[in-house]
Amino acid sequence: VRFAPSPTGYLHVGGARTALFNWLLARKHGGIFVLRVEDTDRERSRDEHTEAILHGLTWLGIDWDEGPCFQSAGVERHRATALRLLEEGKAYRDFSDPDEIRAEAEERGMHPSRVAREKADALGGEESERRAAAGERFAIRFRVPDGETCFTDLVHGEMRFPNTDIDDLVILRSDGTPVYNLAVVSDDIEMAITHVIRGDDHLSNTPKQVLLYRALGVAEPAFGHVPLILGSDGKRLSKRHGATAVGEYEAQGILPEAMFNFLAFLGWNPGDEREVMSREELVEAFTVERILKKSAVFDTEKLHWLNGRHLAETPTETLLELVRGQLGELADGGWRPDAARAGDDAHLSEVVELLKVRSRTVTELAAQARPYLGSIPEYDEAAVAKHWAKEPSVALDRLGKARAALAAGEWTREALEEAIRALAEAEGVGAGKIIHPLRVAVTGQMVSPGIFDVLALVGREEALERIDTAGAMVRGL
Structure with missing residues (x-):
């Protein structure tokens, strides 16, 4: 299998999910995971994007067995593939001006590639050879055969495309640069790729690529097209929904194990009630057959919940x-x-x-x-209002007595709890009446871990100083 990102942007969560599914498939079956950077768009490709993609995969724990290799290194092979198809009569030279072709196609109600084919056929082989030998620039188009193109998708099942709906695609531009569909097929053949799992947005390219494989006499890999990832509004995930790059989630404090777990469940499930799973468990459970056909929704709240579960289980x-x-x-x-x-x-x-x-x-x-x-960075306003400001004199009295009780004994969790509970009993109030204003004094927060754990961790000197500071604040309310 392979993951073939384009370095024209950062590692999107959709791309990361595609990489993850391919990686799981390879690891499940003892296969080879190849990383291929499709950098043939020289104008938009950036080294920093390549670095970000490699970093994102490494952060997620998606390692590769071969690569990273770069598509641009195979340009001569891509050209040779196009010329082979030309020599075998499965492709033809297109000397026409693209603007003129589009105008004529519009006037005649035809697809531009059909007009280009007509002109190429009318030109004849000898004239085509003569013009090429004279140095005239031309593109090479693949000649789509009659009939229909069928293949079995690993996710969607049998797929059928009438060839009349497929244009004679350009496979080599007039400047000699290969076009995406040709380069991908040439590379996958060279790398002996047997399975291609990718997003549904590539489905329209697949019949074109299948035709190229068959024209080259090579069995196409098994294709599986996974559903798109949607935002909470049901529209394709984009920046308007929040972070979309994997690196943004790393910066937000998401653990790689949690992100890996979360991405695996975007369009797949193990067939049971499990939601929190390790990499090893996911490898064991993964099957292509359980990839869903319907689009997955990127639920940030679910990601945070899942991250919390992984965080709690991560060694300190x-x-x-x-x-x-x-x-x-x-x-x-x-x-x-x-x-x-x-x-x-x-x-x-x-x-x-x-x-x-x-x-x-x-x-x-x-x-x-x-x-x-x-x-304390700041005091929570709601906590101050609820536990100090309602009855400042009562809060001040209880803070003072709590300070005295705490200062009089040992500074251990057990001794601190005993002192506060004894004070509450002596005052004839529930322990919470003492604990709540004390928590605000020591942490500045409405909620915290157990107050006695907090006091023990903060330490005697710092805790007593904070209670004094709180007392001064309460006097001013």
Whole structure:
């Protein structure tokens, strides 16, 4: 199998899904996964796009057995393929002016390629040879035979295309450059590709390519065309729906394992209730027969949910550098972590272990980690309004008593919980009446992990200082 991206843009999630399906098929059956960069569009191809595509595949864990090879390296072979078809009478020279052909075709109600064929046939072989030998420029068109072109698609089943609907396609331009359909067929033959899984948007090219394979006397590969990916509004996924490049999701704190899992389920399912699956499980379960015919919807909420599940199961040590990278992004926004705390692997590991089960992305985890790695970045307005501002005097009294109770004992999770619950009992109130204003004081947030875990992690000196700061704020309400 092969994945053949064009370096005219970044790695789109649709392209990544195509690569993933091909990779799963190769790994399932012990096949070879080839990476071929189709860079024949020299004007639009960019090195940075090639680098982004390679990085995106590597990030997803999609490795290749051969390549990356570049389509532009095979131009001479592509030309030779076109000339072979010409010599065998399966293609013809087209000396006509494209604008004149289009105008005549419009006037006569014909397809331009049919007009071009008429002119080529009227010209005759000898005259065609003479004009070519004289240096006159010409394109080469493939002569589509009569009848119909049929093949069995791995996803859609039997496909039939009347050849009258297929134009005599140009396979070599007048400047000597090969056209996409010829280059693809020539490359797939050279690389001994046996299966081609690609998007439905390529389906219109397939009968043309099948005809070229057969004209060259080579059995075509098995084709499978997967459904398009749609946005939430049912329209083809585009930038108006949000991020579409794989690199954007990496920057947002999505884990590669989660993105891999999510992409696999865009147009495929394992046939059971499983949704959270590892690469190994996906390889074992994958079959082309379970690729769906209907288009898949890119659900960002589902991606975030799935990422949260993978995040919770990822070893904490694996997440440390990812979290540090996101902390750097937060620092660029103005908040600064305490260098000692953020640089302490043991402390950061405790923070990540506490928060990873409550976060959906690494970015979210890093944002939630701020109170444990530096000063409180800001106080949640809703939390202040609910737990301080409604009854400032009561909140101030409870914060003061909580501070005294906490400061009097040992700073362990168990001792801290015992102190707060004893205070609540002495005050004749539920523990939550003490815990909620205390949580806002220590984290600045409405919700957090268990307050006693939080207090133990923040540490005695920092926690007591935050309670003092909170008390001063409450006095001003």
